[in-house]
Amino acid sequence: MGKSFRLGQYQIEPVERAVYLDDGEKQNLQPKFVDVLLYLVAEYPRIVSRQELIDKVWQGNEYVGEKALTNAIWHLRQSLSHTDSSEVIETIRKTGYRLVVVPEPLFREDAVPASSSRLQSFNSTKFRWLALVTLVIAMAILWFSLSASQPNPRQISPVTTDPGLELFPAPSPDGRFLVYKWVAPDGQVDLFRRDLEQPQLKATRLTYDSASEGHSVWSVDGRFLYFSRKDRDVERCDIVRMDMHSFEETNITHCPLVGGYHYIDISPDNTTLAYYSDDEEAELSGIYLLDISKENATPQRFSCATDCGYKERDMAFSPDGHFLATTRRVNQFNENIYLYDLRSKQVRQLTSGEEDIVGLSWHPEGSKLTYGVQRADTRSGYILDINSNRTQSLDIEGMSYPHFARNKPWIFFQHRSEEYQIAAIPLNTPVNNSPFPVLNSGYNHNYPDYSHRNKKIAYLSNESGHYEVWIADADGNNRNQLTHLGRSVRYPKWSHDGKRIAFLAPDDDEAGDNIYIVDVATKRIQTVPSPFKGHNRPMWSADDARILTTVFTQDHADIYAFSLEAEGVQRLTFNNGRYGVMTDQNTLIYSTYRNGLWQLNLSTGELQQLLDEQQFRVRYTWTLENDAVYYIEEESDHQRLLRYDLNAKAHETLLKTPRSTFETDSALRLDRDQQRILFTKTEFPQSDIKLLIDPSL
Known part of the structure; x- marks a missing residue:
């Protein structure tokens, strides 16, 4: 169907791939979104199953169609929900979708988009028809002349x-x-x-x-x-x-x-x-x-x-x-x-x-x-x-x-x-459970971090066109954007008191990157002083007085500590440290680049390897809570969520999942309030x- 039609207050122009409101506002749609809408219109008022839409619009390619259809429906609802809360597309649970508004075909004189309605303001009906005929003839001549010289569309x-x-x-x-x-x-x-x-x-x-x-x-x-x-x-x-x-x-x-x-x-x-x-x-x-x-x-x-x-x-x-x-x-x-x-x-x-x-x-x-x-x-x-x-x-x-x-x-x-979404896996059930969504929408959300103090999730979302820092309640509601830098940021990390979030972002001249801190209450941002140009994921000291992060130099990459009260830099690791957790003022447990998991006493310098490189091959997708390390093990055909008890020195497999369920460059966090693991979920792309x-x- 290439003809114009109306859905309530919306005028749909399939050729333009656009939706017009009565006030002339125009919103463009992607081709597949239009194809989904046109199919629902053609089948009105019948309920159309998801599989039928995938078969017709994506030629049965379920690997693409499953996610793409969900995305298309979400975007169509956004485009068709400007003035009131009534739905145009209804979801029929476990069945499919149907239109709930009668599609009304438009005749030629009605098919002019709302933004061009001034062309119909002539007082004389006779003159209006004459102008319309003249316009149609002129457009036809122009179209034929252009089509004769224009190549076929791409x-x-x-x-x-x-x-x-x-x-x-x-x-x-x-x-x-x-x-x-x-x-x-x-x-x-x-x-x-x-x-x-x-x-x-x-x-x-x-x-x-x-x-x-x-x-x-x-x-x-x-x-x-x-x-x-x-x-x-x-x-x-x-x-x-x-x-x-x-x-x-x-x-x-x-x-x-x-x-x-x-x-x-x-x-x-x-x-x-x-x-x-x-x-x-x-x-x-x-x-x-x-x-x-x-x-x-x-x-x-x-x-x-x-x-x-x-x-x-x-x-x-x-x-x-x-x-x-x-x-x-x-x-x-x-x-x-x-x-x-x-x-x-x-x-x-x-x-x-x-x-x-x-x-x-x-x-x-x-x-x-x-x-x-x-x-x-x-x-x-x-x-x-x-x-x-x-x-x-x-x-x-x-x-x-x-x-x-x-x-x-x-x-x-x-x-x-x-597509990246924030998901969770419950830990207090006798049977392994599948991940369930916490933050799921048409945008990407990743790098979750949980604050036990205020029971909120910090994460990244690309809703603005860039990855910015957002926070939400533990259930994913009451979302709030904290940064508006207009450039993508990385790795949000809560302070222990729940008042600030550290993150990484490019510096103003794009020659390097900096560690930044945003105050949650005021949204004010400060830069952590550093003489270096290359940093990685920020971590907080046990007293929130210092930021720890990997520093990349020409000679090495290791974990450094930066004081927030006065300019001061201290190198903490000397064996390719990458990411860590301070369990108290003197103890740092950290991962390395292909060298296992280590414990460092900052007072004495005593160093102990907790897991070797064969047992612990991850750098970032791990977390430490209550003397237990939770981490992801990547195999050729699956992933496993493991728990390692530091006291008993014993491993336990918590979950075995299909390959690429866990985004292994993202974060893994324990929400001990609800006894669940928060992580970035992906599908095998x-x-x-x-x-x-x-x-x-």
């Missing part, structure tokens, strides 16, 4: 629809084949190749191992595929060349075991491989160049190696080979794109104010870049003209890692959305590869 087509994660699309130069990384729901990781000219055929599996393959790139002639392979079982990472005719593999150089993304690209003359790596002499990882036209060539570091203040991660050669676009990451809040002129050695910054760049690729004609960004866990794609620095949104929600085919202006991209063909590109 098309977005699914390429992969398997359950799990299809990641990092790498099209062959002619656009016929697509290689991608697939992470199956059971955790298996391999590379696959799909023949786009024969879509009825199943994808060909390229790798058969227990290692983890990463980004890949085709040689310019389409003969070879280059990719990274990281195998933690043998502590080895290699850049591999695969012959795409015989599938024979050759290891050509090494890559770092640390890090989750191993970016790679090849020069247009087919002689230079650029890839993400590190070496002993460099302070940070960066981009290396390898001459693959010569045997036994030595990789050359391209990126700055010492005293840089940033690290470069992703890269893309321009089609003429004169430029290399790279991403520079200053810290977890700041990453932008830079352009290197490989002839003049000059560097130019192309983007600013971005938090996370998720993929970049050159248009075949060489004057434009496409790239993805992630802002507060929302992904989107852009086109950047490198001559004018003008940026245009591709208007595709969930878009990341866009990649042009080398010889065709087609963009293959990764379509992925991530769904990511599909799609193809964008846009004549305007």
Whole structure:
């Protein structure tokens, strides 16, 4: 249905994908939201099941449709609830949804949006009809003239629809084949190749191992595929060349075991491989160049190696080979794109104010870049003209890692959305229970922290477009936004007296980050003085007089203490400390980077290992209460919530859950008032590869 209609006081324009109010206010809708609404309208007054909507709107893809339908219904209700509290869409428990307002089709003279109602203010009926006929004729002439010269509208087509994660699309130069990384729901990781000219055929599996393959790139002639392979079982990472005719593999150089993304690209003359790596002499990882036209060539570091203040991660050669676009990451809040002129050695910054760049690729004609960004866990794609620095949104929600085919202006991209909600697991039941939601909406909520003093939850929400600090009652009600910084923050942590919350945020010049404290009563924010540029999750001392946090320097990363009353800094750990809890004024229990759990007596300096690296492999998803450590253990196909009694020195499994239930980079907190564990809940994400063909590109 493309015709206009009304739902009570709302006028729906499907072609515009918009809702109009009688006062002229307009609200745009996403295409899938419109599809859901149109289907409910077409089936009015019948109750439509969730499964039927998933089948019709998402072609039966339950992995995407389940969450996307809930999100669509929520947004439709928000758009259709401006003036009163009456519902337009009713939820029928355990059944589905139905419209409760009669849809009324609009005739041509009624279908003018409310914002254009002044066109109908003519006093003379005859003149009104004459003007309308003239307008219709003029619009028809204009439409036919434009349609004769305009190309067909853009098309977005699914390429992969398997359950799990299809990641990092790498099209062959002619656009016929697509290689991608697939992470199956059971955790298996391999590379696959799909023949786009024969879509009825199943994808060909390229790798058969227990290692983890990463980004890949085709040689310019389409003969070879280059990719990274990281195998933690043998502590080895290699850049591999695969012959795409015989599938024979050759290891050509090494890559770092640390890090989750191993970016790679090849020069247009087919002689230079650029890839993400590190070496002993460099302070940070960066981009290396390898001459693959010569045997036994030595990789050359391209990126700055010492005293840089940033690290470069992703890269893309321009089609003429004169430029290399790279991403520079200053810290977890700041990453932008830079352009290197490989002839003049000059560097130019192309983007600013971005938090996370998720993929970049050159248009075949060489004057434009496409790239993805992630802002507060929302992904989107852009086109950047490198001559004018003008940026245009591709208007595709969930878009990341866009990649042009080398010889065709087609963009293959990764379509992925991530949802985080605050959930809880009860501990005082004889039978294991499933997590239940505490804070759940159409926005992302994560990093919960619980105050026993005032019985409130501090957490992050991206409702404002950035992650800001919010608080709510223990049941999730009475939500209140505390910070309005206009930039994403991290890691809220209550003081013991429940009056203040510490958190991490970028500094004003985006050159580093700071520890901040917000007063809950007044919402006033203060900065914790620090001589360092890089920090991590804040912790409070037992008396709330100091803030503890990991500090990142060029030489080490360890836990420091910062006084709030007077400027004073003290290094507390010397074995890669990451996160801790002070049980009293002299005792710090803390996790390390791949070195287990430790207890430190701050008075005597006595150090004791409580759990070794085989028993305790987490850095952040743990908490300590009443001489017991609660933490998450990550296995290949599941997660376990464990309790370790420090006195009895005994483990107890509290819950076994599907993989990716617990967000392992987030927080784990015990609410002893209600005897439950608060955590950030995720679903095993769904990511599909799609193809964008846009004549305007």
